[in-house]
Amino acid sequence: MNRVVIIGGSVAGSTVASTLRDLGHDEEILVVDAERHSYARPSLSKAALRGEPVVDAAAHELGITVLREEFAVAHDPERRTVTLAGGDLLPYDNLVIATGSRASRLAPGRDGEFVIRSLSDVETLRAGLARARSVVVVGGGLLGMEIASACRGLGLTVHLVFRSTPGLRSVGDYTARWLAAEAESHGVHLLRIDGPAELVGSPLIGVRTGPDRILAADVVISAVGDVPNVEWTPLGVPGVGMPTNVDGLVAPGVYAVGDAKAIQRSPGSVRDPHWYAAIDGGRMAARAMLGVPVVPPPARYLWTECFGHHLKFAGSPVSGPPTRIEGDPDGAHTAVWERGNRTVFAVATDMRTPVSRLRGRIDSPSYEPERLRS
Amino acid sequence: MELTVDLSRCEGHGLCEEAAPHLLRLSDESEPQLLTDDIGGHASEARSAVRVCPVAALRLT
Numbered sequence: 001m002n003r004v005v006i007i008g009g010s011v012a013g014s015t016v017a018s019t020l021r022d023l024g025h026d027e028e029i030l031v032v033d034a035e036r037h038s039y040a041r042p043s044l045s046k047a048a049l050r051g052e053p054v055v056d057a058a059a060h061e062l063g064i065t066v067l068r069e070e071f072a073v074a075h076d077p078e079r080r081t082v083t084l085a086g087g088d089l090l091p092y093d094n095l096v097i098a099t100g101s102r103a104s105r106l107a108p109g110r111d112g113e114f115v116i117r118s119l120s121d122v123e124t125l126r127a128g129l130a131r132a133r134s135v136v137v138v139g140g141g142l143l144g145m146e147i148a149s150a151c152r153g154l155g156l157t158v159h160l161v162f163r164s165t166p167g168l169r170s171v172g173d174y175t176a177r178w179l180a181a182e183a184e185s186h187g188v189h190l191l192r193i194d195g196p197a198e199l200v201g202s203p204l205i206g207v208r209t210g211p212d213r214i215l216a217a218d219v220v221i222s223a224v225g226d227v228p229n230v231e232w233t234p235l236g237v238p239g240v241g242m243p244t245n246v247d248g249l250v251a252p253g254v255y256a257v258g259d260a261k262a263i264q265r266s267p268g269s270v271r272d273p274h275w276y277a278a279i280d281g282g283r284m285a286a287r288a289m290l291g292v293p294v295v296p297p298p299a300r301y302l303w304t305e306c307f308g309h310h311l312k313f314a315g316s317p318v319s320g321p322p323t324r325i326e327g328d329p330d331g332a333h334t335a336v337w338e339r340g341n342r343t344v345f346a347v348a349t350d351m352r353t354p355v356s357r358l359r360g361r362i363d364s365p366s367y368e369p370e371r372l373r374s
Numbered sequence: 375m376e377l378t379v380d381l382s383r384c385e386g387h388g389l390c391e392e393a394a395p396h397l398l399r400l401s402d403e404s405e406p407q408l409l410t411d412d413i414g415g416h417a418s419e420a421r422s423a424v425r426v427c428p429v430a431a432l433r434l435t
Contacts, residue, residue: 011425011426014424014425015426018418018421018422018425021418022418038425038428039430040425040427042428043428043429043430045428046429047383047407049431052383054430056424056425062417062418093412205415242390273426279426303385303387303428305385305422305429312387344424350404351386352385352386352404352405353386353404354387354388354391354400354404355384355387355388355389355392356388356391356392357388367392
């Protein structure tokens with residue numbers, strides 16, 4: 001077994017390290033972390049954007065070596081070595097690729113496009129927001145909703161520009177429409193556009209919303225997905241990720257976890273860049289590496305905090321209204337979607353329901369994250 | 375070694391209880407409650423609990 005090298009020190013990589021230790025692996029584990037600090041990435045668009053501290057000083061196990069502010073630039077799978085930016089050549093017996101992803105950009109190379117994927121992204125954005133009165137957020141996901149919410153909390157004029165109702169793919173049409181109504185009632189201007197968003201100017205001055213119309217704003221924020229950081233290894237597929245089986249195996253002695261992991265399907269591949277998948281996948285890869293039977297994880301799980309609400313989602317969203325609402329439909333409640341006699345999707349709104357309980361309500365969950373472009 | 379919970383941030387996700395079954399149990403209100411003062415005796419679980427909390431509500435000092 002010998003030496004395990006983990007490239008990436010966020011939740012996926014550190015979960016592999018701690019699971020290996022929990023399972024009795026007592027040989028060398030080396031974590032290479034590009035970040036100066038450890039932090040919970042989901043809090044970036046929520047607590048961190050509000051200016052609250054999110055750094056975790058105790059992220060890694062004792063007895064695990066962590067190289068900070070260092071990253072891999074080359075990988076030789078034949079010789080089983082990784083080259084670091086600082087020049088070190090690291091031999092490994094098992095390699096874990098946990099390099100995550102970076103925010104997609106609509107106007108690469110131009111000044112003034114803000115994104116959120118790392119703590120430094122948030123620090124840059126907060127500095128921009130401190131001088132701003134108006135913001136336009138581009139994106140049709142829950143992230144755009146969270147950013148819009150935080151910016152309204154700062155008292156800014158906020159436009160949210162999207163092609164399909166924000167969150168539709170993640171939480172289904174019923175909940176996405178409810179979130180959109182909440183956004184509007186909190187003063188967010190929702191603007192649907194037909195084609196891809198075009199950012200205007202260098203530095204950016206706004207977003208084109210029609211042939212002769214530009215929506216101007218002091219700050220332009222793109223929340224339009226992410227790109228896996230896999231260009232440094234020949235086993236990675238740029239723009240797609242690290243091709244793996246369900247357990248995370250890429251090649252003999254090489255595993256991928258977290259946002260860079262792209263499970264092979266026929267055809268195509270599926271990434272699932274979410275918190276629960278990073279933790280579940282980290283545990284699975286560690287077990288696979290040690291030859292311990294891999295336990296299939298429970299139903300997928302997401303959550304969001306915006307406009308004074310917190311919502312938790314388990315299972316796979318389906319269209320239409322819920323089969324049943326438990327609790328106060330206008331307040332704290334759980335909505336359940338059934339198909340046949342199976343519960344397939346559940347949403348807890350402003351409920352302190354533990355993840356395990358909400359996930360447990362989903363019948364015979366399949367580990368099938370949303371299908372992305374292959 | 376001290377493990378503290380910021381209840382203003384906690385939303386009852388409960389991942390900490392799964393990660394640290396010897397240290398934490400969720401109350402009926404889904405608030406994590408310490409089962410022991412001996413955090414150091416379960417340091418690995420404590421670190422896991424802090425790491426998996428998605429809202430960064432736990433702190434180990």
